[in-house]
Structures are given as C-alpha cells and as structure tokens.
Amino acid sequence: MALLNDLINLNLTDFTTKIVAEYIWIGGSGMDLRSKARTLPEPVSDPKKLPKWNYDGSSTGQAPGEDSEVIIHPQAIFKDPFRGGNNILVICDAYTPAGEPIPTNKRHAAAKIFSHPKVEKEIPWYGLEQEYTLLQKDINWPLGWPQGGFPGPQGPYYCGIGADKAFGRDIVDAHYKACLYAGINISGINGEVMPGQWEFQVGPSVGISAGDELWAARYILERITEIAGVVVSFDPKPIPGDWNGAGAHTNYSTKSMREEGGYKIIKKAIEKLGLRHKEHIAAYGEGNERRLTGRHETADINTFKWGVANRGASIRVGRDTEKEGRGYFEDRRPASNMDPYVVTSMIAETTILL
Amino acid sequence: MAQCLAPSVQWQMRLTKNAMEPSSMTSKMWNSFSLKPSRKGALKTSTKFRICASASGTINRMEDLLNLDVSPYTDKIIAEYIWIGGSGTDVRSKSRTLSKPVEHPSELPKWNYDGSSTGQAPGEDSEVILYPQAIFKDPFRGGNNILVICDAYTPQGEPIPTNKRAKAAEIFSDSKVVAQVPWFGIEQEYTLLQPDVKWPLGWPVGGYPGPQGPYYCGAGADKSFGRDISDAHYKACLYAGINISGTNGEVMPGQWEFQVGPSVGIEAGDHIWCARYLLERITEQAGVVLTLDPKPIEGDWNGAGCHTNYSTLPMREDGGFEVIKKAILNLSLRHTEHISAYGEGNERRLTGKHETASITQFSWGVANRGCSIRVGRDTEKEGKGYLEDRRPASNMDPYTVTGLLAETTILWEPTLEAEALAAQKLALNV
Numbered sequence A: 001m002a003l004l005n006d007l008i009n010l011n012l013t014d015f016t017t018k019i020v021a022e023y024i025w026i027g028g029s030g031m032d033l034r035s036k037a038r039t040l041p042e043p044v045s046d047p048k049k050l051p052k053w054n055y056d057g058s059s060t061g062q063a064p065g066e067d068s069e070v071i072i073h074p075q076a077i078f079k080d081p082f083r084g085g086n087n088i089l090v091i092c093d094a095y096t097p098a099g100e101p102i103p104t105n106k107r108h109a110a111a112k113i114f115s116h117p118k119v120e121k122e123i124p125w126y127g128l129e130q131e132y133t134l135l136q137k138d139i140n141w142p143l144g145w146p147q148g149g150f151p152g153p154q155g156p157y158y159c160g161i162g163a164d165k166a167f168g169r170d171i172v173d174a175h176y177k178a179c180l181y182a183g184i185n186i187s188g189i190n191g192e193v194m195p196g197q198w199e200f201q202v203g204p205s206v207g208i209s210a211g212d213e214l215w216a217a218r219y220i221l222e223r224i225t226e227i228a229g230v231v232v233s234f235d236p237k238p239i240p241g242d243w244n245g246a247g248a249h250t251n252y253s254t255k256s257m258r259e260e261g262g263y264k265i266i267k268k269a270i271e272k273l274g275l276r277h278k279e280h281i282a283a284y285g286e287g288n289e290r291r292l293t294g295r296h297e298t299a300d301i302n303t304f305k306w307g308v309a310n311r312g313a314s315i316r317v318g319r320d321t322e323k324e325g326r327g328y329f330e331d332r333r334p335a336s337n338m339d340p341y342v343v344t345s346m347i348a349e350t351t352i353l354l
Numbered sequence B: 001m002a003q004c005l006a007p008s009v010q011w012q013m014r015l016t017k018n019a020m021e022p023s024s025m026t027s028k029m030w031n032s033f034s035l036k037p038s039r040k041g042a043l044k045t046s047t048k049f050r051i052c053a054s055a056s057g058t059i060n061r062m063e064d065l066l067n068l069d070v071s072p073y074t075d076k077i078i079a080e081y082i083w084i085g086g087s088g089t090d091v092r093s094k095s096r097t098l099s100k101p102v103e104h105p106s107e108l109p110k111w112n113y114d115g116s117s118t119g120q121a122p123g124e125d126s127e128v129i130l131y132p133q134a135i136f137k138d139p140f141r142g143g144n145n146i147l148v149i150c151d152a153y154t155p156q157g158e159p160i161p162t163n164k165r166a167k168a169a170e171i172f173s174d175s176k177v178v179a180q181v182p183w184f185g186i187e188q189e190y191t192l193l194q195p196d197v198k199w200p201l202g203w204p205v206g207g208y209p210g211p212q213g214p215y216y217c218g219a220g221a222d223k224s225f226g227r228d229i230s231d232a233h234y235k236a237c238l239y240a241g242i243n244i245s246g247t248n249g250e251v252m253p254g255q256w257e258f259q260v261g262p263s264v265g266i267e268a269g270d271h272i273w274c275a276r277y278l279l280e281r282i283t284e285q286a287g288v289v290l291t292l293d294p295k296p297i298e299g300d301w302n303g304a305g306c307h308t309n310y311s312t313l314p315m316r317e318d319g320g321f322e323v324i325k326k327a328i329l330n331l332s333l334r335h336t337e338h339i340s341a342y343g344e345g346n347e348r349r350l351t352g353k354h355e356t357a358s359i360t361q362f363s364w365g366v367a368n369r370g371c372s373i374r375v376g377r378d379t380e381k382e383g384k385g386y387l388e389d390r391r392p393a394s395n396m397d398p399y400t401v402t403g404l405l406a407e408t409t410i411l412w413e414p415t416l417e418a419e420a421l422a423a424q425k426l427a428l429n430v
Helices: A002-008 A107-114 A117-122 A169-182 A209-228 A262-275 A277-283 A319-324 A340-353 B027-031 B053-066 B165-173 B175-180 B227-240 B267-286 B320-333 B335-340 B377-382 B398-411 B416-426
Strands: A019-026 A033-040 A053-056 A069-079 A088-095 A125-136 A186-191 A197-206 A230-233 A248-253 A306-308 A315-317 A329-331 B077-084 B091-098 B111-114 B127-137 B146-153 B183-193 B244-249 B255-264 B289-291 B306-311 B364-366 B373-375 B387-389
Touching: A019 A069, A019 A209, A033 A053, A033 A209, A069 A169, A069 A209, A088 A107, A088 A209, A107 A117, A107 A209, A107 A340, A117 A340, A125 A209, A125 A340, A169 A186, A169 A197, A169 A209, A169 B053, A197 A209, A197 A248, A209 A230, A209 A340, A209 B053, A248 A340, A262 A277, A262 A315, A262 A319, A262 A329, A262 A340, A277 A340, A306 A319, B077 B127, B077 B267, B091 B111, B091 B267, B127 B227, B127 B267, B146 B165, B146 B267, B165 B175, B165 B398, B175 B398, B183 B267, B183 B398, B227 B244, B227 B255, B227 B267, B255 B267, B267 B289, B267 B398, B306 B320, B306 B398, B320 B335, B320 B373, B320 B377, B320 B387, B320 B398, B320 B416, B335 B398, B364 B377
Parallel strands: A019 A088, A306 A315, B077 B146, B364 B373
Antiparallel strands: A019 A033, A053 A069, A069 A088, A125 A197, A125 A230, A125 A248, A186 A197, A186 B091, A248 A329, A315 A329, B077 B091, B111 B127, B127 B146, B183 B255, B183 B289, B183 B306, B244 B255, B306 B387, B373 B387
C-alpha cells in the first residue's frame, strides 16, 4: 500500500522529460466525460502544439462500429493535480475524420460565435455557479441522508457547518485546491440549501474559456468523488418534493455593461433574452422542468421575469449593479447539467448579435 | 497544519460509526485479546496491508489534495467568510478566491449572501451584505489562506437585527470605555453528542453513565470522551491566532471547556466566534455533533455556561477591589436586563443547583461558585483583579455580553437611592 502510494506520486521529472497528457472529451449523452492518457516527449504549454488524437466513438454512442474513429482536437491545457509535475489535462472537442464537428460537439459552434468581431469587441465575461449533489454509492441516495428516510427540512444547511449539517466538505475543499493548482479560475465555493448539495463558481472567464474551465472543473470533481467513493450528480432535481434543485446560474457582462451607463445596456440585453425565452430554455439542460417550478428560489419555466436582488426571477440583477448604474446580471435559468459552451454562446448571440 | 485532525481518517461519507466512540468498548471487551477495535467498516489507518488496497491508496490521494500547498503555483489565496445566521447561534461560511495574501480586514472586499436561505431576508430582496471585521489563519487549508469573521448589513448599510457586533463595536469605541481598557476572559463550555441519536458522546445509548464526580478534568477511556476534538481545537486555535488560554474536561461527561482571553474590547467576541467556528468544523470532521445548549440533559447533570471574566484598568490597579465592588453593584441593579440577553434557555440551567445561582436572584461572593458573580480569593487578597460573571449560558452571544458588561459598569449610572439600597442588600460598602 505504501508502495502503491509512492508510485502514484512518483515525480518523474528527475528521470525523464516525458510527460503524461490526459485527453478529455464529452461523450454521447452530452454530459458524460471521458478521458485517456498518452505520453509526450516533453512538456507542452500551447494546445496548438499538441497532436490530435482519436478514440472509439462506437463505445460512447458517437459513431457507428464500422467507422468508429472520432478525432479529438486539443483546445485547452490545465495542470494535472493528480499526477503533478509537468503532466497535463487537455480539454478536447470531437470531429469526424473529414473534419466536421460531430453532433454532440457544442464547442465548435460556440467558438464561432465567440470569434465573431462584434462579440470579441464586447469582451464577454462569464461567472458560472455550478451546483451539484453528492450521492452515496450503490444506493444513489444523497450523502448524509439516512437510508430509507429524510433529513430535517431545509434551513440549517446553506453554508452550514457541523457533522449534522455539512456532508462531504472534504470533496469540496480538495476540489477547490485541485482547481487552483490546475490553473482553473475557481472563484469560490459554498454549501447549498439542500443537504449534500454544494456549489463552486468559475470566473470571471472571457468567451470560450468559460466553457473550457467549467468542463475541466467538472472533470476534476468527478475524479475526486471517484477517489472518495461517492457519486456526483448533475441532475437538476435529484429529489422531488420540498428540496431545492441544482442549477448553473450564469453571470454575464459585456464591456459596455461594465462601463458608465452600463445599466441601460443590461436592461436592453434582458429584454432581448425575454424575447427568446423558449429557445434558451430548450438549450438550458434536460429535465429543467422538474426544477423550474416557481418555488425553491426559481422562476416558473414558462415565465420570464427579472428583478433586482430577486431570487425568484429568471434574471436577477444585483443591488450593487443597480446602485452603480453598471455591472452584470445573473441568468438563473440554466440547470446544473447545462452545457456551458451552449449557454455562454447563446447568451452572447442573443444579446450582441441579434 | 491542514492535516486531518482526527486520529483516524473520519470521512463524512463513511456513515458507519466513527472510531471516537469508546462507549461501545466496555471493559469486558477491553480486557480481551485484541487491543484494536475490530469493528467492520471503521476506517482506521493501519500499517497492515489491507485487502482493499485501493481504498487506502486513494485516501492518501485525497489527503494530498486537501493538504496541497498551492503557493508555488499561484499567489491566489482562499478566504473563508464567516457570519452568524438567523437563529443567532448558527454559524455559516463560504469561500472566495483573492488574488493575493491579505494582512488587514480593511483590504478585504465586502461580500453578500442569500439571506432568504438563513432566515435573514425575504426572497424578493435577499441580499445581505457582509463586512469583514477580523482575520485569522485557516488551520484547515494552511498556507496564506484565511478565515474572516464578518457581520451582516442591509444593502442600505444598516446592521440587520441579528447583527449584535455593530452595537458592541459602538460601545467599545466610546471614549470612556476605551480609556478603561476592558479585558475579557471567556470560558466556553460545550457538549459533544453522538450523531443521529444526539445523545452525549461516551454515554450508553438508552441509558446513563455513572453520576458526576470522576469526569471533571478526568483521564481514561471511561471518564474522558472526545479529548481529540478538544486537543485538535486547541492547536487549531493557536495556529489561527485566536487567544485561546486553556482547556479542561468538564463535570458532565462528554462536556468540555476552552477559554479565550484576555482579550480587549470587541476582540473577545471575534475570537470566541472564530473559536466556535473552528470547533464545529472539527466536530464535523470527527463525525460528532456539537451543541451549545445550556442544559443538554435534564436532571442531575451540569449545564453548560460561558462564564465571562471581566476587568477594567482601574480594577487591575491598586485599590481596584473597590472599583470591582461598584461594578458588582451596578450589575445587581440591571440583573433582569442582563439575564434576558445572556442566552436562550438559560432558565433550564440557572436553577441554584449544579454550581449556578438561581436565575431570579442576584448574588455575589468570593470563591463562591453558587453565585451570579464570583470574585477570586487572589483578587480579594491583593485588593485588585477581576470579577467572573457566571450567569451567561453557553449559547450566549459574546458581543452582546461583553458589550453589556462594559455598558453597565462604565457608561451606566444608577440613581443614588437605588445605589444605596443595593449596597445595603449586597453588604457592599461603596
């Protein structure tokens, strides 16, 4: 056992210049993360210098057996908190051998939107609040909940401490440091309203990097829960009834919103979002209708409304923003299982290009 | 310093019994062959090679991440903002990343939280603003990471009703109070409970331990329950920069005490709240429940208090004993005001038995633990020193209590007749 640990933590830099690169991509469901590793002859810091690779798409529901190769293009590099040294994690997106993005590749279209000159000029910033629920392995019941029963009602758990109120903090704290190490722009964490539920925030990130960083953070989170023997769920309403759902509130601002007089731009942007409510909702995560009920700090899925400091609205504007006449706003509609490439680019498209 | 502070790795997710319950080890079992508890599922670090090698190997990987020192890779630090929730005793916290290390609270940004989730704001106007007030080092994360004690305000800048610090800060910045340099030594008692059953740690479930007597400052598996928590907490507080002055096991089994002080003015409250935060984070890790209830078990079992030792500059100087007696006189005339601010449920504790004074009667005495106020023999002998207010309950708010003590003894003056009457009643020649 001691030997195993020593081997896992072996620092290779004393013996070789070779590094290990873990290529990460999104599988056929749109939410399942996959990865495999390869050796590279020496350290790399630019994704463009990394070789393209491929994987067996027929094993992830992304290609037929007779033509199963799916090509992965490296897009973003992060330091590997599990292997240490110069080893890296590589966020990739997936293409056919002919060079077309496969249907589940949402990054490609997002990258196009973010490289549009009008969008680039506005320097869109995103702060993504990823909520998630920890479940006991095998029984898939939330961590800390008595089997066959329920904990006391919500109230004491939000930002709570104590063995009867906070379940799984080690996972959350390990994740925080691992992300800082990896170079992900993680800005905070907190315990959530439902016991066993947590949140971390990534941002502010510019354009496409928001999606890359969130997917890398989700990968690291699931690797850590794997270590802890706990299951992580991104389901937007893991437990029906008087228990909060899990969302991925998306905070957003453009250069104009952050400058003097930005509040007007914010209100205009919110108007535009209101006109495309249905399209956005359809892209904001599977199963969101179980979560957006109008209760538990959500707005009903069919209603679009916004308000200052109002957590029961679709869009919330902070008091600071209202007071200073500029800032950002929070789209509270996305579910925890949303694809950040889709959500971030759609918000940019609706508010800047349309 | 960010090591797991329990002797064995206590994981939240391992819902089996935690290894800190000696209650399941009766003396019969102890005398038997093995010295190690062989309970299945209890996760103890063992030097033996275990069949599920991956479990131990991977546990170390998690510890490595928790204890990771990120300072070689980034200047960023993590700040844990801590505040008091809607009940007045529930502590809440969340963290944020800062771009570089910080020395002084004034360098920290204000923040906000969802007051509708803590019973402190309505859903349609839910933002409560946090003002950073005191910084401590984070013993769980190590490095340059910090804990930040905050108090809560409306967006308009008014302290919210549960914010007791604001009023205390006002009292402590009054020039009269500042001149008197008020010192506080607070003795925080607390009880540890087994999770789920919420019965005190070390007590047999469905029954009671032997009567009080052997437990006060006791040692031994049949007398001291949860020492690891108390010891881990002691070092964590010292690391954090809290002015912790000592610990001891208490009269009721499963009950402990730590003392913070002497602290000047508003610091006393900040240090106690941070110490309480550290304590509940540690019990969380240990899988044990913390309670600050003033009378956790009815009957012939001690309650839990938060005796507050107090002195001002004149009390500590020659002739101070007279100043102390005057202070006691003032306190006697405001007994009801103080009692109502000294903690919820205190009437179950201040019965006149179990080393307390009755809640309705104000009394004082030298070396007398059955009084409201106790003055030490040293203080009487040297003619100067401090007094101990034994009335506050373990769930008192230290901002309220320290502020009130300063207010009543420094800023408030009784009428002459009231003073004379009280002096007679208490046999005080002032």
